[in-house]
Amino acid sequence: MKATPVVRVADIEVDPAQREAFISAVREEMDESVRVEPGVLALYAVAEKDDPSRLRFFEIYADGAAYERHLQSPHFRKYRATTEPMIRSRTLTETIPIQLSSKLDPEQGVGRG
């Protein structure tokens, strides 16, 4: 039986003057997380075209335990400490997955990698 993935959405507005530094830190953290954590299935970040200091995150974890482990990982804790002063506002949204269709898993939805 497949665990239900945990999906988190985050909307983060960064200080425009520190946008590049923020992006550099978040790229490193996302890359590392997906590479070393089996339960971190996908971490996506995009900027709004009309206001590139507004960033949208969409994150897929294998299950709740994988998400909790991610929050405790050294790379995530380092990223949070580094970027905290660069952030103007942060809205984290818990979600209920409706449909996760990806070429990652032709059986429909997101598998365990």
Place this chain on the structure above:
Amino acid sequence: MKATPVVRVADIEVDPAQREAFISAVREEMDESVRVEPGVLALYAVAEKDDPSRLRFFEIYADGAAYERHLQSPHFRKYRATTEPMIRSRTLTETIPIQLSSKLDPEQGVGRG
């Protein structure tokens, strides 16, 4: 050379009374799109836990042409026609990809499937 993926974010609020019908239609459309369209890499839909009639979409296309083809596809057009009366508000956001880290492509980012 890899084309830059096109990522779209959509925030859709549906009529709560028609939520199940909307979800059924959108699941069918997303499943079909990822299955038959080579350039539709991932379509994700989640509901906000605090207000499940508010849905968040995160969509990844191989490039702009793949996105345009998707809009013209019969399954997408059928979905739009079916669900239009169920929707209370819709915000579509164009984005600039910052980082797309997924176990889909160990080379970092989203490949062409």
